[in-house]
Amino acid sequence: MYDLNGKVAIITGGASGMGRAASLLFAQSGANVVVADLNDTDGEEVAKLASESGNKAVFQHTDVSIEAEIEALIARATDTFGRLDIMFNNAGIGGAIGPLEDVSVEAWDRTQAVCLRGVFLGMKHAAAPMRAAGGGSMISTSSIGGLEGATGLFSYSAAKAAVAHLTRCAALEFARDSIRVNCIAPGGISTPILFGIAGSNTAEVESGLERLQPYPHIGQPKDIANAALFLASDAAAFITGHTLVVDGGATAGPRTAAPKAGRKRRSRFAGPSFEGSGKKVD
Ligand SMILES: NC(=O)c1ccc[n+]([C@@H]2O[C@H](COP(=O)([O-])OP(=O)(O)OC[C@H]3O[C@@H](n4cnc5c(N)ncnc54)[C@H](O)[C@@H]3O)[C@@H](O)[C@H]2O)c1
Numbered sequence: 001m002y003d004l005n006g007k008v009a010i011i012t013g014g015a016s017g018m019g020r021a022a023s024l025l026f027a028q029s030g031a032n033v034v035v036a037d038l039n040d041t042d043g044e045e046v047a048k049l050a051s052e053s054g055n056k057a058v059f060q061h062t063d064v065s066i067e068a069e070i071e072a073l074i075a076r077a078t079d080t081f082g083r084l085d086i087m088f089n090n091a092g093i094g095g096a097i098g099p100l101e102d103v104s105v106e107a108w109d110r111t112q113a114v115c116l117r118g119v120f121l122g123m124k125h126a127a128a129p130m131r132a133a134g135g136g137s138m139i140s141t142s143s144i145g146g147l148e149g150a151t152g153l154f155s156y157s158a159a160k161a162a163v164a165h166l167t168r169c170a171a172l173e174f175a176r177d178s179i180r181v182n183c184i185a186p187g188g189i190s191t192p193i194l195f196g197i198a199g200s201n202t203a204e205v206e207s208g209l210e211r212l213q214p215y216p217h218i219g220q221p222k223d224i225a226n227a228a229l230f231l232a233s234d235a236a237a238f239i240t241g242h243t244l245v246v247d248g249g250a251t252a253g254p255r256t257a258a259p260k261a262g263r264k265r266r267s268r269f270a271g272p273s274f275e276g277s278g279k280k281v282d
Helices: 017-028 038-054 067-081 105-132 152-177 201-213 223-233
Strands: 009-011 032-037 057-063 086-089 136-139 179-186 243-247
Touching: 009 017, 009 067, 009 105, 017 032, 017 038, 017 086, 017 223, 017 243, 032 038, 032 067, 038 057, 057 067, 067 105, 086 105, 086 223, 105 136, 105 152, 105 179, 136 152, 136 223, 152 179, 179 223
Parallel strands: 009 032, 009 086, 032 057, 086 136, 136 179, 179 243
Antiparallel strands: none
């Protein structure tokens, strides 16, 4: 669909869900990929699959909240492939779940460390090799939970809102270096992160997601991978500082505003009110 030939990409959270889908798609689209995750078994498997289906891919164990591990990750990309063009800061956790008054400082901080600090560290350390390569594309995963108020995921939602704002700030910071900085705000996407939040298995999760959005198709990891591929590619060469919402219309308006499938509706025209029913309103 879009060409990443000759480019080198790092994808954090690459062992599962959206990061897995992006790792495979980016490799198929011509990039060499470094898959980064805490989950070694699945991460190694994704790197193997990506290598089979496309270009070269390697796995690097990484906790995105630890600066030294992000530095080692960037070094792995430049040592193995000689450059860095794309940094997809995608790793995340649901983190602290429940009533605000019950959120411990430790749970709040760990959520922020993974979902926000991890993105900051990715941007911080990807900038120099991208500058050396003559430019690049930083993409991060925010969430519609960071765009609209919601209850139950306070630290997560606050971190995701901050990711969108950090994206705008970093876009200004790196514009002169031809480094584009964008983020994606997914709606509900059927991935394991929702186990324990929206259901205990894929079927339960997907029936919950069906009610969340007007669009009939349930969000899948490849929907986000496709958006990330576009932002990573030269097709998005003039797009920076943007939050790309990919949510099946979940934030377009209330779900109830969408017409029900199969319901017959009458077409009419509402002209000036004085020509209407003729009834006087006091
Ligand atoms: N699934 C959704 O509905 C949804 C909606 C909006 C945003 N998101 C965001 O999308 C991103 C991807 O999540 P997903 O839905 O694919 O879930 P997922 O659980 O399938 O994938 C997340 C990956 O991040 C990894 N990870 C967690 N903590 C890490 C750390 N400290 N260091 C490195 N890796 C770590 C996990 O091991 C996992 O492989 C996350 O940032 C998530 O917050 C998800």
